[in-house]
Amino acid sequence: MTGMPSASLPVIELSQVAKIYGHGEGEVRALRGIDLRIDSGEFVAVMGPSGSGKSTCMNVLGCLDTPTFGTYKFLGVAVGDMSADQRALLRRNYLGFVFQGFNLLSRTTALENVELPLIYRHVPLAERHARARKALREVGLSGREKHVPAELSGGQQQRVAIARAIVSQPKVLFADEPTGNLDSQTSIEIMKLLTDLNEKHGITIAMVTHEAEIAAWTRRIVRFRDGNIESDVANQPVREG
């Protein structure tokens, strides 16, 4: 289905994962025991109304949070038993993040923003710069290395953020409403870029969105409702522009 040779290798495996916030009367069951498997090379949209548990699920998948019950295996390793530092290392070495609000460091050039994950990986300066430039080229921002976010359009800022997410060559890229702050034309450009990264570079992408036309670009749509997975269907991605 994905067309990738390693398609059958599970990158993400959730089994009976529950997430409960608070105690007693005030307890909130954000996830009520979900099973989810995402294989290498997939492009998945996670949809659902607010409060459906999709954001909690993404936080767990992104190793920012741990499940209260159930197991989450990333590349076969249980994340639930990991310390905060171990999860930070996992994020550092295997994950990339793209946020709705871009989350670029202000007054910091595109190049410096993109090389940030490499700094934490202790990549030497010269290689860091070379890889950051390459990542910026891949998102179509060659020549903008010295621009600070304030000098870039929303779409360009999101491209910088995507370059930052892919510069460390992650296994999985998590995108949280990546087009939420962009107009529809720019959204299409960003979705084309993500599709490209998925198809040409084989990066597994999990993307939260509430817009059906954005989800339509992906190959699989998972819908959440009240902490459960309501539906999980394959999708024929759109290719218009």
Next chain:
Amino acid sequence: MFLNAIVLALREIRRNVLRSSLTILGMVIGVAAVITMITIGDGATAQIQADIGKLGTNLLQVFRGQGFGGGGGARSSAPPFSMEDVRAIEAELSGVEAVAPSSNSGAQAIFGNSNWSTQVTGTNDKFLQVRDWTLASGRNFSDSELRGGAAVCLLGNTVKTELFGNADPVGTTIRLNKLSCQVIGVLTAKGQSGFGQDQDDLVVIPLRTLQRRMAGNADVGAILVSARDGVSTAKVQADLESLLRERRKIRPGEDQDFNVRDLKEVASAFTSSTRVLTALLGAVAAVSLIVGGVGIMNIMLVSVTERTREIGTRLAVGAMARDVLLQFLIEAVVLAALGGFIGIVLGLSAGAAATHAFRVPFVLNPSIVILSFVFSAAVGIVFGYFPAQRAAQLDPIEALRHE
């Protein structure tokens, strides 16, 4: 990891120049205050030491009376010294290099139309040696002039300038009150003493001349004694005291009616009191360093809140809690050290300006400079730790959601 953190910290400081400047302002002022105070204090100490050195090396002064200042009520009742005392000291004390009697009298010095009120000191030819003084021109008193009470004089530099300007007065005759007096020499300039007196405002004449022609008695007001090299001034002081007690018939246990002052002791007393003052000023200024540290903590805490989303982003892309801790800690230390450095430069400049204004020597105290720098960096660690700890303990999800 460390180098990375420093690079990140410098990048951060550069990112917000205004905030960084405000953060370190307290530090700058604190360090500058400490350095300025200590520089002025050290300058004053050096000045006092130099002044006392100017009075003469190994100099002991013998005064009548008991007071430290020599001007107490006991002075008037105590009998004066005599030339016999001077000769006895010369003859009997082996540790003595030279002895000069000294009696003073105020006088108007007059030359032509110029007129200057000064002090006349009657003494002998050892005066220059004892006071560690040299002649700029002319000669010292001869034996016959001393014995005969000749009307000859040496001029202090101030008197010479007031009466003669730049001309050489040697050979001319001036009047001291009613005494006509030939100038045979001019003293080199010594400048102000540590007590603010102009040491060059005097005319030196033979003691006998002063006694006969001006004072009208045979008294010796004070005796100046210089100790031989290698002999401690304390020993000479003890010898002088026992000799003079004997000569003045003071019974053991009775208070002596004279006073031997060791200028080295005076010097060390003054020096140590200046040191205490310097330390006090430094301590007060050091309090402002603490205030500067609190300023850093304050701004760092604001900065952590302001940059919560940034911290969340850093955590998401793989920073560990200790990376964030180290980043903020190093930011604080770099800021504090930067403030310390600027403060040192400012403090030394202000110290140089102040010492120039107060006419005291500028003394660079490297240990204080290094100490201030290290201390300011330490302040950065102490006051940066709490904000850094806060930043490191942020929950990435909460931090990312922060607006």
